[in-house]
Amino acid sequence: MRISFTKMHGLGNDFVVIDGREGGVPAMTAPAAAALANRTTGIGCDQLILLEPSEAADFRMRIFNQDGGEVEACGNASRAVALLHGAPASVETDGGVIALEPVLGGARVDMGQPRFGWEDIPLAYAMDTLNMPVGWGVLENSAAVNVGNPHVVFFVEDVDAVALDQLGPEIEHDPLFPQRINVNVASVEGRDAIRLRVWERGVGLTRACGTGACATAVAAMRRGLVDREVAVTLPGGSLMIAWSEDDRIVMTGPATTSFTGTFEWNDYAGDAAS
Template identity: 60%
Template sequence: MAQHRFHKMHGLGNDFVIFDARNHDLALTGEQARALADRHRGIGCDQLVVMRPSAKADFAMQIFNQDGGEVSACGNATRCVVALAGRDVVIETGAGLLQGQLGDGEVSIDMGLPGLDWDAIPLAYPMDTLTMPVGWEDLTDPAAVSMGNPHVIFFVPDTHAVPLDRLGPLIENDPLFPERVNVNVAHLAEDGLHLRVWERGAGLTLACGTGACATAVAAIRRKLVTGPVAVHLPGGMLTIDWQPGGSVRMAGPATHVFTGEIDL
């Protein structure tokens, strides 16, 4: 049997199975990724990541969601692969080249420019992405931001009062979002933004790095906060900095849990 080595890692509880295929070939299907991500019959994770060779960066990163679908970006996974590489790196992703830096107990990522136009999200038709004239029950007037993957952000009085387990899949699959969407609910407190996320293809998650970035961008655009801002998720805190017209920077921990081998 061919055994393949993997690493189990997490960023604030958002967990990943990571295969390092920089020096050998590894072909994975969406069906295999879905089986590996199964928490009862597989290894269990929110996303599965494959590190691959790249001609224009230190390495490339392929990302599968829990449902087996591929996505272009994942902020927490990016911090984890930088930590696994053990040095400052440039990573090729479906969302472009991302720069990662190791810090004192944290990993910092330049997440690139946010997408703010309706067709960059993408939406099904033109509208203002800062205050969208749409709503689902009590969730109304959201903002939309692309961080290489689509996000819709609702600012609410109490994130825990939102039935995100019910409304999340409803909004994720609305025809307004041709590529589906990650659903963020946030409220502003004295210590920063508090955020819960329904992640496209994964469901409720302890943390979402691109969601934290998108929410901070939306809050700064609405002049609710200025960067850098602390974003508190169920799994812990990320620091997000953005100045209009510039790149988004995200800083937070990346934790290695264990290493194992599996016959694919």
């Protein structure tokens, strides 16, 4: 069976998008997702995105990380899906229903309300999530935010001075985070500007992370470091993040279609196709 896909990216965070809203796509499995995401033997991507019918929204978006693990949310993928869909839509994700719409050069996504309770992140035990009394090497005094998926944020003087490739996997797999964690290091450069690097759970260092930008912006706003609308600049480019008075996070930024193609399902899914 040949399956069509669209290769897309948001600020260099890239996706293989499979549109199964009309059916005809076999059930996705973690091994199949990992095989398709493999950059050497597969199509290659940070995340595989599967669109499906939904009873709760216009359609459902499922997100599989590079290691095949399914996760709750992906901001950059949401913008890519808005571009692919071509019209405003409500989208069911495992992190909740979000609203998206294409705009000139990209998309705007209502990411919903952030959550700050220790059990909402989740953490292994209770603690203050705005000023967490834990640390790893040079990284300490973090904040935790769930924006559909879990993030821990560290504010540092220079994001490039942090060995995130070493500390990222250590923090991701720390027992404090029973569902693992996305790791963000950020530098505040003004009331309206943040620089950010992200170690993504199940992926590693990425050029951009939309939910990481949302979580970092909200953490900075809660600490009074920035205003309620801020530009977050990652290695791949910038996103605008606003936290409205009604407690909703709105992310605006670019998305791009790279190419389209097809693949033979059995080449990647093996027994999963039967």
